[in-house]
Each structure stands twice: as C-alpha cells, then as structure tokens.
Amino acid sequence: MNITTFKRKWVRNSLISLLLTAAGCASSANIYSVDDDKQLGLRISKQIADDPTTYPVLSEAQYPQAYQHIRRITTTILESGQVKLRDKFDWKVQIIKDDKTLNAFCTPGGYIYVYTGLMKYLESEDQLAGVMGHEIGHADGRHSTEQMTKAQGANILITIASIFIGQDISGIANPLASLTLMKYGRDAETEADASSVKYLYPTEYDARGAARFFEKMIKSGQGGGGPVFLSTHPDPGNRVQAITADWQKRGGKIGGTFVERYAQVKSSIP
Numbered sequence: 001m002n003i004t005t006f007k008r009k010w011v012r013n014s015l016i017s018l019l020l021t022a023a024g025c026a027s028s029a030n031i032y033s034v035d036d037d038k039q040l041g042l043r044i045s046k047q048i049a050d051d052p053t054t055y056p057v058l059s060e061a062q063y064p065q066a067y068q069h070i071r072r073i074t075t076t077i078l079e080s081g082q083v084k085l086r087d088k089f090d091w092k093v094q095i096i097k098d099d100k101t102l103n104a105f106c107t108p109g110g111y112i113y114v115y116t117g118l119m120k121y122l123e124s125e126d127q128l129a130g131v132m133g134h135e136i137g138h139a140d141g142r143h144s145t146e147q148m149t150k151a152q153g154a155n156i157l158i159t160i161a162s163i164f165i166g167q168d169i170s171g172i173a174n175p176l177a178s179l180t181l182m183k184y185g186r187d188a189e190t191e192a193d194a195s196s197v198k199y200l201y202p203t204e205y206d207a208r209g210a211a212r213f214f215e216k217m218i219k220s221g222q223g224g225g226g227p228v229f230l231s232t233h234p235d236p237g238n239r240v241q242a243i244t245a246d247w248q249k250r251g252g253k254i255g256g257t258f259v260e261r262y263a264q265v266k267s268s269i270p
C-alpha cells in the first residue's frame with residue numbers, strides 16, 4: 001500500500017485503538033490485519049535491500065552453502081507444526097555480513113535476518129535455532145503491530161493534532177526506523193522466549209537453545225547490554241530460568257546441540 005493509504009489507515013486505526021484502550025482491552029489487542037504485517041514487512045525488507053551500507057546482505061551466489069545451512073535451520077523451525085502463521089507469511093531468511101553485530105531480527109511478515117557476528121559467536125546449532133525461534137516468535141506473535149496498536153492508543157492526541165495540522169507526524173512513514181529502534185516490551189520478550197521453546201521442542205534441536213545463548217552472554221559479562229536481542233528486560237538470568245521451566249513442563253526432552261555440524265555452518269560464512 002502507498003503512504004497515503006497507510007496514513008489514512010493509521011488515523012482510522014488510531015481511533016479504533018483509542019476505543020480499545022478506553023474499553024480496557026488494549027494489552028493484547030492488534031488493530032492491524034495479518035496482511036498489514038505482510039505489507040509492512042515487505043516495505044522494510046525492500047528498504048533493507050536498498051541500504052547495503054547499513055545492511056550488507058551476504059551474497060547467496062557467492063556463499064550458497066551458508067544459505068543452505070541457514071535455510072535448513074529456518075525450515076526445521078517453520079516445520080515444527082507450532083508456528084501459527086507458517087502458511088500466511090513469506091518467511092525468508094538472509095544473512096547480514098557484519099561480524100561486529102551480535103544480533104538477529106525478524107520483521108513483521110517473516111523476513112528473518114541473521115548477522116554473521118551472532119553466527120560466529122555461537123557454539124552449537126541449537127543456540128542459533130533458539131535465537132531464531134525467538135525472533136520468529138516476535139513475527140508470529142505479531143508483536144510489532146501489537147506495539148504500534150499500543151503506541152497509537154497512547155498517542156491519540158498527537159494523531160488528532162496531526163489531523164488538524166494536516167501533516168503526518170506519526171513516524172509510521174518510516175517503518176524501518178521504527179522497527180530498528182523498536183524495543184519490545186517485557187511481555188513480548190517473555191512470549192518470544194516461550195515461542196522459541198515451543199517451536200524447537202518437537203524438532204531435533206534441544207529446546208533450550210535460547211537459554212544457552214543467554215548463559216553464554218552472562219558468562220562473558222555481556223548480559224547487560226550490547227545486542228538488541230539482550231539489551232532488554234527481563235533480566236537474562238530470569239529468562240534462562242523461565243525457558244528451563246517451560247522446557248521441563250513440556251517433558252524435559254533432551255534434544256541435539258549439533259556442535260560438529262555447527263562448525264560447518266560457521267566455516268561456510270566468510
């Protein structure tokens with residue numbers, strides 16, 4: 001959809017959002033449709049493709065093996081039978097060649113990005129699957145548009161002001177900026193951690209992969225900041241506990257960590 005349509009929709013949605021807030025049910029409300037998530041994700045993915053300085057996407061033609069590996073992991077998660085929007089979103093994965101960034105993210109609509117910095121930092125495939133499961137959980141839980149719904153409820157006066165001023169002051173016109181700056185709330189992080197366990201549990205992976213990543217971060221003293229994945233509440237230690245408890249509740253099945261196979265994953269990236 002074009003900007004004008006998006007703006008008009010935004011105004012309409014803001015009013016709906018205000019009503020929902022007034023009704024006291026805004027906490028889990030999402031006034032956007034699944035299709036809105038897809039459109040938003042598509043726009044962001046295009047902006048990413050157009051900005052190779054900030055997002056140097058690794059060439060698939062040059063590194064086909066790296067993409068085979070990352071797709072194998074992605075597909076394993078998506079085929080777990082637990083991803084709600086498995087058939088609704090496009091679910092594309094790309095690698096960003098940036099060794100300094102310890103991160104992965106997933107846009108609305110399922111465009112997944114994994115940094116080489118994260119891939120190199122990790123030691124086993126369940127850890128990477130765990131982090132990717134977490135990011136996929138944000139998209140599958142539609143946390144971005146949920147967050148936008150909340151923000152609109154809170155910013156209703158600004159919206160009304162912008163209608164009177166006649167110009168867009170929403171910030172929604174630049175979804176990439178809002179996404180990269182976006183910090184999910186505590187509930188969304190907890191939910192994404194739980195989704196990671198839920199997705200990985202039926203697969204060959206040990207479902208505690210995300211917790212192992214947190215443990216590694218805590219051990220190396222990076223638990224307090226740095227990557228977006230971690231620089232957020234709740235506390236990493238509590239997240240390890242919650243993930244472990246979740247895994248136990250599901251039956252405590254010990255899955256694979258695939259340390260040797262993961263060494264091949266690492267050697268497939270430059």
Ligand SMILES: [Zn+2]
Pocket residue numbers: 134138184188189192229
């Ligand atoms: Zn997160």
